[in-house]
Structure formats: C-alpha cells, structure tokens
Amino acid sequence: MTLTLAQANLVIANAIEKAQELDIRISVSVCDAGGRLLAFGRMDGGHWGAGYGSLGKAVASAGFAKPSGLLAERAAAPIMQGIAQAEGGHIFYAKGAVPIFSGGVLVGACGVGGGTGEQDEECAGAGAAALKG
Template identity: 80%
Template sequence: MTLNLAQANAVVQCTLSRASELDIRISVAVCDAGGRLLAFQRMDGGHWAAGCGAQGKAVAAAAFARPSGLLAERSGLPIMQGIAAAEGGHMFYSKGAVPIFVDGVLVGACGVGGGTGEQDEECASAGAAALG
C-alpha cells in the first residue's frame, strides 16, 4: 500500500484548513513512507524557511513511524545523527509532523512548519486524519 497524490492533496487541504482556523500561516509537506515528497504548499504570508522545517519533520516522522517531536529527546545520540546524515541532512527531529497510517500500514507522513511546535503538530494531525 502506498500514498497516492490524491490522498496527499487531501491531507494538505485538511492541514491548511486547520491552520486557517488557528489563524497561522504554515507550510505543509506530505511524503511517502520512504520520506520522498509527494505534495507541498506554503500559505500566503508563510515564511520560506518553514517549508524546510515541514519537509524535514515529515521525513523524520516517516522514517521512524512516530511523531517527529518524540524524536527530539534522542536527537543528539550518535545513531540519530548518523541516520540524519545518511539521509542527506534533511531530517528534523522536532515537533510538527505525524506519520500517516492506512489500515495499520505506514504510507507516509505530514509535516508542518510555521507555527509553534504544538500548532504545527495539531495541523499535521488534522491532515493525517483526512485518511483515517
């Protein structure tokens, strides 16, 4: 099972809707289970660097099949640094991304940047729920 473009776009739309409700300007990235980008959008007024964070958090959530914020505590460990380096340095271990499961199978992740870590994760969770 894999995440397709229509599903990724549905995740993006639900994520953006939640950000609008929170009155924040975000970037959202949806990747497949291998951490490769499928869909990305930055809201008008969103900071360009938030896009880097959104993608990096999504890659981490997909790689470990858990919310990216749960990885922050271990981010300084050599194994975590080694994995991030081997992946190309695009993996961010900070709050704001959640894995996406369909029928119990990891199919991708949704990462958000632009709000607080809590707001980012709330938006990412709303997006992931589009498929649940």
C-alpha cells in the same frame, strides 16, 4: 497501499484549514513511507523557511513511524545524528509531523512548519485525519 497525489492534496487542504482556524501561516509537506516528497503547499504569507522544516519533520516521522516530536529528546544521540547525516541532513527531529497509516501499514507522513511545535503538530494531525474514514 501507497498514498496518491489526490490523498496527499487532501491532507494538505485539511492541515491548512486547521492553520486558518489557529490564525497561523504554514507550509505542509506530505511524503511517502520512504520519506520522499509527494506533495507540498505553502499558505499565502507563509515563511519560505518553514518549507524546509515541514519536509524535515515529515521525513523524520516517516523514517521512524512516529510523531517527529517524540524523537527530539534523542536528537543529539550519535545514532540519530548518523541517521540524519546518512539521509543527507534533511531530517529534523522536532515537533510538527505525524505518520500516516493505512490498514496498520505506514504509507507516509505529514509535516508542518510555521507555527509553534504544538500548532504544527495539531495541523499535521488534522491533515492526516483526512484519510481516516
């Protein structure tokens, strides 16, 4: 299975709904299993730079099939730096993204920027949960 645009937009809508509950302004990126952007949304009033963070975290989460925050402590390791360079420098090893699985298979990731790492991950988790049924 692959993520559809409709599913990606549902993930974004749910992440934004959680951000509204938390009273923060976020950017949300949904990428496919290969880390390529499928859909993006930025809330009114959201900082433009958060978009880069949301995508970089989503790429990290998809690339390693785990929440991006779990990669942060290893970010300075030579292998992690090499992967980031090989990917083009767009990968961020910071809290705020979760992988999306379907039937146990990685299909993408949701990354969020704009709040604290904890808030971003909470919003990303809420977005990804939209596809669980």
